[in-house]
Amino acid sequence: MTLYAFYFLSFLAVLSALMVVFSRNPIYSVLYLVITFVCVGCHYLLLSAEFLFAVHMIVYAGAIMVLFLYVIMLLNLNKEDEAHKSNYLRFAAVISAGLLMMVVVAALRGAEASQVDFSTVSNIGKVKVLGNLLFNEFLLPFEIVSILLLAAMVGAVMLAKTHMKRTAEPTHKKNGRASVANQNITTNIKELTK
Amino acid sequence: MSEVLTFKLILVFAVFGITLLVAMYSTYLERKVAAFIQDRVGPDRAGPFGLLQPLADGVKMFMKEEIIPNVSNKTLFIIGPCIAMLTAIMAGVVIPWGGTLEINGTQYNLQIADLNIGILYIFAVVSFGVYGIMVGGWASNNKFSLLGAIRASAQMISYELAMGLSIIALIMITGTLSLSEISSMQGGGIGDQWNLWNIVYQPVGFMIFIICAFAECNRMPFDLPETETELVGGYHTEYSSMKLGFYLFAEYINMFTSSAVMSTLYFGGYNFPFMNDLGLAPNVVTILGTVALFLKIGFFIFFFMWVRWTLPRFRYDQLMNLGWKVLIPLAILNVAITGLVMILTQ
Numbered sequence: 001m002t003l004y005a006f007y008f009l010s011f012l013a014v015l016s017a018l019m020v021v022f023s024r025n026p027i028y029s030v031l032y033l034v035i036t037f038v039c040v041g042c043h044y045l046l047l048s049a050e051f052l053f054a055v056h057m058i059v060y061a062g063a064i065m066v067l068f069l070y071v072i073m074l075l076n077l078n079k080e081d082e083a084h085k086s087n088y089l090r091f092a093a094v095i096s097a098g099l100l101m102m103v104v105v106a107a108l109r110g111a112e113a114s115q116v117d118f119s120t121v122s123n124i125g126k127v128k129v130l131g132n133l134l135f136n137e138f139l140l141p142f143e144i145v146s147i148l149l150l151a152a153m154v155g156a157v158m159l160a161k162t163h164m165k166r167t168a169e170p171t172h173k174k175n176g177r178a179s180v181a182n183q184n185i186t187t188n189i190k191e192l193t194k
Numbered sequence: 195m196s197e198v199l200t201f202k203l204i205l206v207f208a209v210f211g212i213t214l215l216v217a218m219y220s221t222y223l224e225r226k227v228a229a230f231i232q233d234r235v236g237p238d239r240a241g242p243f244g245l246l247q248p249l250a251d252g253v254k255m256f257m258k259e260e261i262i263p264n265v266s267n268k269t270l271f272i273i274g275p276c277i278a279m280l281t282a283i284m285a286g287v288v289i290p291w292g293g294t295l296e297i298n299g300t301q302y303n304l305q306i307a308d309l310n311i312g313i314l315y316i317f318a319v320v321s322f323g324v325y326g327i328m329v330g331g332w333a334s335n336n337k338f339s340l341l342g343a344i345r346a347s348a349q350m351i352s353y354e355l356a357m358g359l360s361i362i363a364l365i366m367i368t369g370t371l372s373l374s375e376i377s378s379m380q381g382g383g384i385g386d387q388w389n390l391w392n393i394v395y396q397p398v399g400f401m402i403f404i405i406c407a408f409a410e411c412n413r414m415p416f417d418l419p420e421t422e423t424e425l426v427g428g429y430h431t432e433y434s435s436m437k438l439g440f441y442l443f444a445e446y447i448n449m450f451t452s453s454a455v456m457s458t459l460y461f462g463g464y465n466f467p468f469m470n471d472l473g474l475a476p477n478v479v480t481i482l483g484t485v486a487l488f489l490k491i492g493f494f495i496f497f498f499m500w501v502r503w504t505l506p507r508f509r510y511d512q513l514m515n516l517g518w519k520v521l522i523p524l525a526i527l528n529v530a531i532t533g534l535v536m537i538l539t540q
Contacts, residue, residue, distance in 0.1 A: 027270070027332065034325070054314035062321025063354075066328070066347050073332045073340065126310060127371055 006046055013039035026072045030065060037061040051127045201302050209286045209306060217446035218248040220495055227499040255439035263432050267333040274330025275433070275440035281323040282447040288312040289454045290374045292464045292484035295477055304464075304484065305374055312373035313361060316455060317354070320410055324350045326444065327412075327419060331429035342428030345510065346419035349409055352517040353416075357406035359525035360399045363532040364459060367395055373455075377463030381470075391462040398528045400460045402521050407452040409517070411445060414502035418510055453494035454487070461490050 016035040023029050037060045044053040134142050222237065229236025237244035262271055292304035309315050324347050331343025368376050380391050393400050409416040420428030430441045457463060464483035
């Protein structure tokens with residue numbers, strides 16, 4: 001039963017991953033990527049890592065892909081206004097992708113199939129086990145990662161803020177909120193059309 | 195084993211049917227509540243007290259002409275409402291609809307799947323719900339639909355954060371993510387063990403949660419994705435017939451599930467006061483508990499409607515300010531205070 005589920009999910013994951021690359025419409029690509037993420041998440045479930053499954057679904061399939069979709073919908077990429085890439089670029093892309101694949105294959109070939117102790121695997125993904133590990137054994141890396149994320153967040157806010165100041169501040173006192181909003185929109189449009 | 199499996203299968207169909215039935219009669223109730231608040235009679239033509247009105251509405255929806263715009267993306271146009279409906283129904287799986295029934299010595303749990311990450315599963319399903327709106331709104335190839343879809347996604351992502359943070363304080367108190375454990379922790383009667391409902395410990399968390407639930411369900415006062423005054427019909431402007439029906443239905447199902455989640459997390463779930471002191475058989479208590487849960491859900495659905503016909507709609511910048519500048523800091527403060535109190539009382 002589990003084996004069949006694994007084969008089915010793997011097939012679906014690989015198929016939709018290929019469709020991400022091959023579909024012409026970027027919206028379809030994003031939706032296929034969502035399906036890929038769901039399939040990978042279900043693999044976690046098969047490994048009884050329920051917490052990882054839920055977090056994967058919420059963060060990747062739920063939040064990040066919605067933002068992807070958001071941006072692509074706003075840009076409204078069509079076949080007509082897709083920038084033509086020169087053959088030179090395509091050639092470079094193929095070579096770098098091939099090199100990456102070589103690295104991955106080499107890494108996988110050298111790896112030994114590690115033996116998994118199935119007596120402990122059933123509760124390894126449980127929230128309590130994971131929480132104990134994170135807050136005892138891996139406390140320092142965990143805290144460092146959280147500080148890194150916080151720094152990234154503050155950085156993003158600061159980037160947005162300087163942009164707002166530069167465009168909005170001078171007119172703010174003269175004309176009030178409406179003109180500020182207008183100016184913001186015009187600068188956004190200018191940046192998009194660049 | 196197979197008996198339990200058959201029971202689960204029956205339960206799946208029962209939950210599915212009851213969800214649809216409740217959603218159907220929510221539309222009737224909505225119109226009746228609106229009529230009551232505006233001092234009107236409301237629908238009263240079909241059947242006694244207009245009770246057959248939902249059926250009439252359903253037949254009307256199915257019989258309407260189905261229009262798919264020429265310029266739309268046809269596949270995604272059809273998939274949109276399907277995703278909305280699918281994700282709306284999925285959340286009912288982890289909600290404990292009652293305690294355990296004992297028939298012929300076998301224990302039957304009135305919960306389809308007791309995941310130990312129940313709350314997170316619900317969050318995952320909720321975060322998927324936005325795809326239905328976004329895909330449908332984009333595929334319509336209409337500016338108003340696209341604007342509605344974009345508003346919906348921004349609103350849902352923003353309020354999911356506050357919702358998740360408001361839950362963290364609750365999880366800190368209960369120490370579990372499983373909905374069935376959270377439910378059973380709130381049980382008890384005067385005689386043996388007396389447990390209070392979580393609302394007593396987490397009033398602020400509940401306030402944040404219910405506000406976010408309104409935003410996640412796109413209900414008034416946060417129904418910005420379908421503002422009639424600005425966006426014609428929002429994301430479902432181009433939809434007609436049962437596809438529109440699916441979107442509207444999904445909203446009512448979301449309302450039902452979020453009411454069920456709120457009752458389970460904060461209002462004791464299937465527990466009711468003095469349940470262990472009545473001296474009734476366990477099976478009777480279980481059935482009464484399920485009735486109690488549905489009464490609580492009914493109250494929350496009524497509350498959703500009450501608010502809809504009482505408060506006017508927010509402006510979009512007000513909505514964003516409320517989400518990011520009020521609810522999220524308040525939720526973080528709530529987590530901090532809860533942690534402090536827990537350390538001090540231990």
